[in-house]
Amino acid sequence: MHNSKTRWWVLGVMALSVLTIGLDTTVLNLALPVLASDLKASTSQLQWFANAYNLVLAAMLLPAGMLGDRYSRKKLLFLSLVMFGAASVACAYSTTSEALIISRAILGLGAALLMPLSLSLVPFLFSEGERPKAMNLWVMASALGLPLGPIIGGWLLEHYNWGTIFLINVPIILIALIALVVLLPESTAEKQKLKVDWRGIVTSSLGLAAITYGVTRSGDEGWGDGITLASVILGVLLLGVFIWLGRRTKHPLVDLKLFKRAGFTWGAGMATLVNFSLFGILFGLPLYLQIVQGFNAQAAGLRLLPLIGGVVVGSRLSGLLSARAGDKAVIALGFLIVAAGFGLGGMTEVSTGYGYTSVWVVCIGVGLSFVLPISMNAALGTLPEERAGVGSAVIMAMRQIGGTIGVAFLGSLLNSIYSSHVDVSSLPEATAEAIRHNVSSGAMTAGEMNSSSLLESVHEAFVSGLDAMLFVCGGIAIAGIVLTMLFWPRKVEVGNTSGVEQQKVFQ
Known part of the structure; x- marks a missing residue:
């Protein structure tokens, strides 16, 4: 590019745009009670407010990456931002549940285009030496959006209409559009006009959507539910067909040879593994802060700030440590x-104060920022220019599925332990079933019955489930240490395009 500072401005604006995707992933949960009342939404419709976004996002990531490799990244980024902004406005002013579901689906499509395309800019805007710092910024923005959702959303819902949780996207998107037009010149790199792999698009999109739907449904219906199992099995089979077809197609949607590069495979794998654990804390901790410690949604959201503080501090340290000790050592240290953070969290008791909670949350934030930027940078660094879009999409798809499975599996574990530990032996079956359903229902029922002993049992049962969930997350992190030490490559193979050649890519 003609100006080195311009590259950082472009990345900063793209990172800010990606932050809104994280916000939209978590902010909706806070608004569900208000939406149920204002839109007279049924339980099924409330579920589809989230599912419409998540399913379209999962299904369209790989085709979106392919489009970036075939056509102008600038034009497609412009389209994705317009789509995301327009859908945000449509969500904010929806007057029916059906309108909100459709708008959320379009929002998911905009996010599916924006995530891999913005990520694919990093290897070609920045040299190999600059890339870790650039990746730190992008990853920090994508990670910060998740805990910021409850913080900003809680404050907005306290003071304004629920539509404002979507309108906060609009000024950010407008800034991004202006920056994109002014700062990012059109790509002059030759694009390969490959034949579109329609069979790959259909099988991968349906497969990812089916797995996402099945895993999400398992959180409410359990793994014994027929539709849940059928959906997951169908998704796995479709992805199996996708891989089988990819081996027999001249120009497949995803070149499976990417996975022969150890840097790509283990970089994407480590990012997925840590994402799995991250979504566990984002699911369990807000419930603990609200139900057990008694904070409202906004106050609970603010108490997630130590996670952000840990990410910011860790991102400053990881680059320095990597230069001295190497990527492998820093990733293992991060895990x-x-x-350690999850281990400390697993010793939480009902009487534990917030000060103790903030310590282990900071630890997780620091470790997260050691693992994610380096692992994703290693994966991106192996990508050739002509596969940057779809390669980035593969990384994001793996992280998305990892996060979805993390929420479902860890949430099911927490809820099953809670329901088996809460003492409802002396209560009528209908009341007992309501209490066992989830901790929110249990606390509400105990409050209505004005029973301090029942509320204490609800709290103790939930903390038992939370501790078990956090210990499992810690076990996953230990597995990350072992896998890193055994399989992380001594030298990551670099793709055929780097920031040195950025003038060819973005002149």
Whole structure:
């Protein structure tokens, strides 16, 4: 590019745009009670407010990456931002549940285009030496959006209409559009006009959507539900067909040879593994802060700030440590810090104060920022220019599925332990079933019955489930240490395009 500072401005604006995707992933949960009342939404419709976004996002990631490799990234980024902004406005002013579901689906499509395309800019805007710092910024923005959702959303819902949780996207998107037009010149790199792999698009999109739907449904219906199992099995089979077809197609949607590069495979794998654990804390901790410690949604959201503080501090340290000790050592250390954080969290009791909670949350934030930027940078660094879009989409798809499975599996574990530990032996079956359903229902029922002993049982049962979930997350982090030490390559193979050649890509 003609100006080195311009590259950082472009990345900063793209990172800010990606932050809104994280916000939209978590902010909706806070608004569900208000939406149920204002839109007279049924339980099924409330579920589809989230599912419409998540399913379209999962299904369209790989085709979106392919489009970036075939056509102008600038034009497609412009389209994705317009789509995301327009859908945000449509969500904010929806007057029916059906309108909100459709708008959320379009929002998911905009996010599916925006995530891999913005990520694919990093390897070609920045040289190999600059890339870790650039990746730190992008990853930090994508990670910060998740805990910021409850913080900003809680404050907006306290003071304004629910539509404002979507309108906060609009000024950010407008800034991004202006920056994109002014700062990012059109790509002059030759694009390969390959034949579109329609069979790959259909099988991968349906497969990812089916798995996402089945895993999400398992959180409410359990793994014994027929539709849940059928959906997951169908998704796995479709992805199997996708891989089988990819081996027999001249120009497949995803070149499976990417996975022969150890840097790509293990970089994407480590990012997925840590994402799995991250979504566990984002699911369990807000419930603990609200139900057990008694904070409202906004106050609970603010108490997630130590996670952000840990990410910011860790991102400053990881680059320095990597230069001295190497990527492998820093990733292993990051998983060790994450495991220690979850281990401390697993010793939480009902009487534990917030000060103790903030310590282990900071640990997880620091460890997260050691693992994610380096692992994703290693995966991106192996990508050739002509596969940057779809390669980035593969990484994001793996992280998305990892996060979805993390929420479903860890949430099911927490809820099953809670329901088996809560003492409802002396209560009528209908009341007992309502209490066992989830901790929110249990606390509400105990409050209505004005029973301090029942509320204490609800709290103790939930903390038992939370501790078990956090220990499992710690075990996953320990597995990350072992896998890193055994399989992380000594030298990551670099793709055929780097920031040195950025003038060819973005002149």
